[in-house]
Amino acid sequence: MKNAVRTALLTSALAILPLAAQAHRTWLLPSATVLSGTDPWVTVDGAVSNDLFYFEHFPLQLDGLSVLSPDGKAVEAQNIAKGRYRSTFDVKLEQPGTYRMMVLNTGAFASYKVDGQNKRWRGKADQIAMAIPANATDVKLSEMHGRIEAFVTSGKPTSETLKPTGVGLEMVPVTHPNNLVAGEKATFRMMLDGQPAAGLAIEIVPGGIRYRDKLNDIKVTADESGTFSVTWPGPGMYWMNASVQDSKSTIKNAQRRASYTTTVEVLPQ
Incomplete structure (x- = not known):
């Protein structure tokens, strides 16, 4: 029973916060990032895994899922399902432009002792x-x-859904996230509670970890304006992650951990 509880707590923590120090990575993976036609749909997978974009650990919890249409209004995800190793949902792209799909997870953890016994709460x-x-x-x-x-x-990329909310750690694209090309430089800005996340460390990892010996990760640091750039070494899906710990918690005497993760597709020249 103790092992089962310990496993459940670990699974919940992984699904909420992908810290850089953890081997497991959380991610959303759309079936396509650039579409055209009169009736476009996209299927999105979500998982927690060791190898990027490979289903072998846990499904991503979708309780905090939201989808924004190009005009900034909420869109209902369809066919939401949870399997043994992944979660999935569909989105019908009824409007031309850029959609933002996100899973927001918030929560609190506590560890303490009562009469000498260790206790945990989430x-x-x-x-x-x-x-x-x-x-x-x-x-x-x-x-x-x-x-x-x-x-x-x-169709044509738009920018309405790329605006920051001012809450937590966010990425504000300077280069549109659906306009990335191998061999070209892309620029992004990281914000924390609406302010530049100066000095923030960002890790960028290409997919396909399972099929190579080296991680081939790219590590960059945001400048004073929260801005960083990366020149894509090749086409494919890339995982980008950053996390920070500070004392700006809504809970008295608590530390806050904020994280941001996105998956972007880099197209060939």
């Missing part, structure tokens, strides 16, 4: 005050805010 931030017993000692609190995204364009 739930919503506004529940934590009532959840911790008054006689608890060695209390350690943390708040999580994770954002996992993918961008898909039908």
Whole structure:
């Protein structure tokens, strides 16, 4: 029973926050990122895995899923399903332009002792005050805010859905995320609570880890304006991730961990 509880807690943590130090990576993978035609659809997979874009660990929890249409309005995802190793959903692209698909996960964790016994708790931030017993000692609190995204364009790219919300860690594309070409430089800006995430470390990993000996990751650092650039070494799907820990939690005496993950497609020249 203890092993089962420990596994469940680990699975939940992985699904919420993809820290750079973890071997497991969370991701959304659209079946296509650039589409045309009169009746375009896209299917999106979500998973937690060791090897990027390979289903072998856990499905991504889609409780915090939302889809924005090119005009910024919410679109209902269809055919949502959860399998043993992946989750999936469909989106009908009824409007021309760029769609933003995201899974937002927030939560709080606590570890403490009661009468010398170690205790753990996980739930919503506004529940934590009532959840911790008054006689608890060695209390350690943390708040999580994770954002996992993918961008898909039908026809001509648009920018309405690329605007930041000002909450948590976000990427604001300077180069449109559906206009990336191998051998060309792309520029992005990282924001934390609407302000430039200066000095933030970003990891970029091409897919296909399972079929090569080296990770071939690219590590860059955002400048004072939160901006960074990357020249794509080749075509394919790329995973981009950044995370930060600070004291700007909504919970008193808690540390906040914010993360951002996106999958982008780089097309051949």
